[in-house]
Amino acid sequence: MSPDEYAAALEKERQDRNERAKYIVREEHGGWELFRRNGIGQAWGITRYTKxxxxxxxxxxLNRLKEDEA
Known part of the structure; x- marks a missing residue:
C-alpha cells in the first residue's frame, strides 16, 4: 500500500466513523432533549435542557469533539 493509498484509507475510515453517530436536539415533552443518533437512525436520549x-x-x-477525535 502506497503512502497516498494509506492516507486515503485513513480519511475514508475517519469519514465513516463521523457518519455513524451524530448528536441531535428534539423537542420532547415541553423541553429539549439531546439525543445520540446512530448511522441507521436509531436515537436515544442523553439529557434534557430547558432552553x-x-x-x-x-x-x-459533542459533534465537534467527535469529529476531532476521529
Missing part, C-alpha cells in the same frame, strides 16, 4: 440554545450548543460541541 433550545443550550441543547443545540451541547450537540454542536
Amino acid at each position: 433550545l440554545e443550550t441543547a443545540q450548543l451541547a450537540a454542536d460541541v
Whole structure:
C-alpha cells in the first residue's frame, strides 16, 4: 500500500466513523432533549435542557469533539 493509498484509507475510515453517530436536539415533552443518533437512525436520549440554545450548543460541541477525535 502506497503512502497516498494509506492516507486515503485513513480519511475514508475517519469519514465513516463521523457518519455513524451524530448528536441531535428534539423537542420532547415541553423541553429539549439531546439525543445520540446512530448511522441507521436509531436515537436515544442523553439529557434534557430547558432552553433550545443550550441543547443545540451541547450537540454542536459533542459533534465537534467527535469529529476531532476521529
